[in-house]
Amino acid sequence: MRIIAGRWRGRRLKPPRARDVRPTSDRVREAWMAALGADVEGAVVVDLFAGSGALGLEALSRGASHVTFVDVSRSALRVLRANIELVGAGTVTRVVRADALRYTKRMQREEVDLALADPPYGRGLAGRLLDLYGERPFAGVLWVEHRSRQKLPGCPGLRLRQRVYGDTTLTIAEADA
Secondary structure (H helix, E strand, O other): OEOOOOOOOOOEOOOOOOOOOOOOOHHHHHHHHHHHHHHHOOOEEEEEOOOOOHHHHHHHHOOOOEEEEEEOOHHHHHHHHHHHHHHOOHHHEEEEEOOHHHHHOOOOHHHOOEEEEOOOOOOOHHHHHHHHHHHOOOOOEEEEEEEOOOOOOOOOOEEEEEEEEOOEEEEEEEEOO
């Protein structure tokens, strides 16, 4: 696992040790960040279900101004903190030990430009996160990774777009103005 581009390009990150943690592949993360393009520059980002922090650190490497990492797993947070230290990003990050779905209920849309989420597969968390976003948008834009075959809720009031990479899909949600 490594940072794909930006100021920390090529930096190797510590992988999570837990068996139930499935990091976003380098290929999907590269495509994800390329799709974000200039939108990440200067953005305030939240990395939900952060795991090792690879998504948020990639965003910082490409110009995000600040990332809040949210994960409930103590072991994942140990690896995440080590990765933040590895790249020297302590001053532009915040680490929160919390359930990501509950955490979104405290977030204010004005505080976060971009929410990135890679929830564990097979638990329906991507759909629940989109439901929460539809009820109360907690960021300017929400990007959620999930299995391509996963059924998602209807999400009235949201504009949804998708990018498919084999078995992985990125769903992009924006609230109607």
